[in-house]
Each structure stands twice: as C-alpha cells, then as structure tokens.
Amino acid sequence: xxxxxTVYKSPKKDEMYLYVDRKEGLSRVPEALLEMFGTPKxxxxxxxxxxxKLARVDVxxxxxxxxxxxxxxxxxxxxxxxxxxxxxxxxxxxxxL
Numbered sequence: 001x002x003x004x005x006t007v008y009k010s011p012k013k014d015e016m017y018l019y020v021d022r023k024e025g026l027s028r029v030p031e032a033l034l035e036m037f038g039t040p041k042x043x044x045x046x047x048x049x050x051x052x053k054l055a056r057v058d059v060x061x062x063x064x065x066x067x068x069x070x071x072x073x074x075x076x077x078x079x080x081x082x083x084x085x086x087x088x089x090x091x092x093x094x095x096x097l
Contacts, residue, residue: 001063002049008040015076017043019057021066028070037073 003021010016018037020026022045026034034040052059057074065072 001067002047003063003066004045005048005062005066006045007043008037009043010037011041012036012038013076015074017074019048019062019066019072019074020070024070026071033071033073 004023005019006022006025008018008020008026010018016037018026018029018033018040020029026040048054048059048063050060050063054062056077057072062072
C-alpha cells in the first residue's frame with residue numbers, strides 16, 4: 001500500500017504534525033482537532049509505503065489511521081526524550097573545549 005501524504009505542522013505546538021491523504025486534504029480531520037492544532041502549515045508532500053522509515057512514526061500505524069480516520073497526528077516527543085536530544089547535540093559541540 002502506498003499513499004501520497006501531505007504533512008502539516010502546528011503553529012501552536014512544536015513538533016506536532018498532521019499527516020493526511022493528499023487527495024482528501026483536511027476534509028476528514030475533525031473540527032475540534034483543527035481548533036486545537038491551529039491553522040495547519042503545509043510542510044511537505046511525500047509518498048508513504050510500509051517500507052519507508054520515519055523518525056518517531058510507526059509507518060504501519062500511520063497508513064492504517066489515514067485509511068480509517070483520514071489523518072494521523074504525530075505528537076511531540078516526551079520532554080525527557082527531547083531534553084536528552086538537546087544534551088547530546090550540545091555535548092558534541094563542546095567536546096573539544
């Protein structure tokens with residue numbers, strides 16, 4: 001199964017993304033979710049297959065939810081994970097000091 005998806009980012013919440021079928025657009029996304037998400041800003045369009053690797057996203061679940069619900073909502077990572085990522089980035093920068 002392959003879907004051409006449009007990915008939107010939330011202007012209200014960092015690292016929150018909404019994936020939808022490119023043909024359907026936002027038509028099946030509940031109004032309450034759009035209100036919480038904010039005005040979606042299109043980030044990219046890309047083909048998604050079961051073999052595709054995406055960071056922080058289970059591709060099979062993404063495809064299933066787009067098919068059944070019309071969208072997939074990617075939530076921001078837990079704060080602890082995010083802070084660890086920041087630490088790793090800065091510790092590498094200052095390693096030689």
